[in-house]
Amino acid sequence: MxxxxxxxxxxxxxxxxxxxxxxxxxxMFHLAEAHTGRVGITATAHIEYFPKTxxxxxxxxxxxxxxxxxxxxxxxxxxxxxxxxxxxxxxxGVSPTSxxxxxxxxxxxxxxxxxxxxxxxxxxxxxxxxxxxxxxxDTVIPILSAKVIGLPLNDEIAHRVEQISKVTGLDEGxxxxxxxxxxxxxxxxxxxxxxxEAKVIPLIxxxxxxxxEKIASEAAYAALQLTxxxxxxxxxxMKKDQPIVNVIER
Numbered sequence: 001m002x003x004x005x006x007x008x009x010x011x012x013x014x015x016x017x018x019x020x021x022x023x024x025x026x027x028m029f030h031l032a033e034a035h036t037g038r039v040g041i042t043a044t045a046h047i048e049y050f051p052k053t054x055x056x057x058x059x060x061x062x063x064x065x066x067x068x069x070x071x072x073x074x075x076x077x078x079x080x081x082x083x084x085x086x087x088x089x090x091x092x093g094v095s096p097t098s099x100x101x102x103x104x105x106x107x108x109x110x111x112x113x114x115x116x117x118x119x120x121x122x123x124x125x126x127x128x129x130x131x132x133x134x135x136x137x138d139t140v141i142p143i144l145s146a147k148v149i150g151l152p153l154n155d156e157i158a159h160r161v162e163q164i165s166k167v168t169g170l171d172e173g174x175x176x177x178x179x180x181x182x183x184x185x186x187x188x189x190x191x192x193x194x195x196x197e198a199k200v201i202p203l204i205x206x207x208x209x210x211x212x213e214k215i216a217s218e219a220a221y222a223a224l225q226l227t228x229x230x231x232x233x234x235x236x237x238m239k240k241d242q243p244i245v246n247v248i249e250r
Contacts, residue, residue: 005034006110008234008244010199013037014138015103015111017044017198019131020191021118021159022145023205026238028112029054032078037109040070040102041080044093044132045117056080060091063098070106079106099134113137118159122206123148123176125163125184126193133194140198142191144184145206146216146235148176163189178215182222185233192229200230207235207245220248 006012011031018024025047032039032054041056050058056078059069066081073079081102082091094102096115103111116131118124122145133140148157153170155161161172167190168180184190185202192200202223204216213235220233235245 005030005244008247009141009201009203010139011035011110011112013109015099015113015134015136016139016141017113017115017131017133017137018141018143019116019126019133020141020143020203021116021124022122022147023143023203023236023238024114024116024118027141027143027203027205028114030238030243031110031112032056035110038076038107039078040106040108040111041078042094042099042102042111043082043091043114044096044099044134045114045130046085046087046090046092047082047114048089049091050080050082054078054080060084063094066094067101067105070102073106079108093132096132096134100136103136115140121155121159122157123164123184124159125167125187125190127160127163131194133196133198135196137196137198140195140200141203142185142200143203143205144181144191146204146212146219147206147208149178149181149212149215149219151176178219178222181219182226185219185223186226186229192227195229202230202233203238204233204235205238208237213245217246217248224248224250
C-alpha cells in the first residue's frame, strides 16, 4: 500500500510524539526521512544513540547547550539532539516542557519525539510517570506490535506486565487476545494516557503477513468501537521501504 506517510500520521508539520512499544524509533526515523523540510529528532525519555543512517547533525549537551547549538545551526536539514546519559549506549531525554522552545528555536517544520521507553519489548502500558508527552504535542502515535496477539503475557514480550494486567484484565501468563489489544489502545491508562488535546493515530506495527494483518485489523476495529478519541488505526511493517499495510477507519 503506497501512501503519503506524512499524511497518514498527520506529520507534515508540528510536533509528533511516539509512545508505546515495538517501533517508536523506526517510525520516528521513517517520518524524518520522508519529510523534505527541516526536521528535529529528539526524546523526552532515554534513547539509543542516533544511527548514522539517519544522516542528521547530532547535538548532545545540557538544555542550554542544545538551545544554543540548534539556534546557531541554520544549515542542517535534520538535527538529532538529546542530553548525555551515564547509561551505556543511551542518551537522556530533554524536558517535555522544553519541546516547544526547541521547535521554535530550531525553526523545525516537524519535530518528532520519542516520549516513552519500552526496553525493546513489543507491548507496554505506562507507569505513573509515563509517558513523557509534551503539552504542545500536535499528534501522538501509540505503538504496539501485532506479534504479541496470541502469545502469553510475560516480561519477555511486554514492558510493565502488571500495568498491562490492570488495563486489559489479563493475568500474567494469559494469552493476549484481540480484545486485550483493543482495551489497551482505547484506555486512558493505556495508549491514551497523558495525550491532552493531541490528535491520536494508533499504529499496530510488525504486520508482516496476511495472518497478522487479519488479527491486527480485528484489533483495530474493536478499538474503534471502544473509544471516539481516534478515528483510524494504522497497520504497518515499519522496517519495510513501503511500510503501510492498511488504514482501518470507522
